[in-house]
Amino acid sequence: MGDAGERAKFREMKEGTAQDWAIIGGEYRVLAGGLADRVLDHLRLLKGDFGGFPICRLEHSLQTATRAHRDGRDEHYVVMALLHDIGDTLGSYNHPDVAASIIAPFVSDELHWICKHHGHFQGYYYFHYLGMDRDAREAFRGHEHFDACAEFCEKYDQAAFDPDYESEPLTFFEPMVRRVMAKPLASLYRMEETVEAAE
Ligand SMILES: [Fe+2]
Numbered sequence: 371m372g373d374a375g376e377r378a379k380f381r382e383m384k385e386g387t388a389q390d391w392a393i394i395g396g397e398y399r400v401l402a403g404g405l406a407d408r409v410l411d412h413l414r415l416l417k418g419d420f421g422g423f424p425i426c427r428l429e430h431s432l433q434t435a436t437r438a439h440r441d442g443r444d445e446h447y448v449v450m451a452l453l454h455d456i457g458d459t460l461g462s463y464n465h466p467d468v469a470a471s472i473i474a475p476f477v478s479d480e481l482h483w484i485c486k487h488h489g490h491f492q493g494y495y496y497f498h499y500l501g502m503d504r505d506a507r508e509a510f511r512g513h514e515h516f517d518a519c520a521e522f523c524e525k526y527d528q529a530a531f532d533p534d535y536e537s538e539p540l541t542f543f544e545p546m547v548r549r550v551m552a553k554p555l556a557s558l559y560r561m562e563e564t565v566e567a568a569e
């Protein structure tokens with residue numbers, strides 16, 4: 371990956387050849403194989419970012435994931451919990467969408483839905499203090515994943531601001547992230563070789 375290798379010759383995509391795309395395809399497999407590490411690097415950017423909360427955003431992420439893990443949730447759920455706020459840096463106005471997009475190829479529809487909508491459901495615990503409607507989540511009442519999202523926020527997300535809670539370190543979760551991200555369940559760019567290369 372990077373600048374050093376062979377490069378495609380086209381100046382416009384419509385001039386592309388099979389040889390060009392063999393080069394790019396090879397590079398893509400390397401890029402895709404490094405996804406988990408890049409995600410983990412980005413998650414580390416939340417360290418020390420308190421935003422006024424009792425604990426920093428990385429500790430909140432670790433505590434959310436740890437609570438889910440200790441409650442017996444499976445690996446995909448725990449990884450969703452770990453990454454649910456990773457979008458705080460780049461998606462300051464829509465952070466759940468960022469995390470949901472990152473995990474989308476690797477998790478069930480339910481886990482994706484929980485991640486994407488957790489902002490509305492989390493608001494139940496504080497929107498009324500900011501002049502907003504704490505019942506914003508009611509717009510989704512009746513959805514098949516409503517209860518699962520409410521449960522995520524109640525048990526793990528809103529509960530994960532305790533400075534005295536002993537969370538597992540990020541190293542504990544790193545192998546889980548790598549395993550979950552090694553196997554896309556669905557992607558526009560899915561190639562069998564990608565899955566194999568990442569394993
Ligand atoms: Fe969040």
Ligand SMILES: [Fe+2]
Nearest residue numbers: 430454455527
């Ligand atoms: Fe959160």
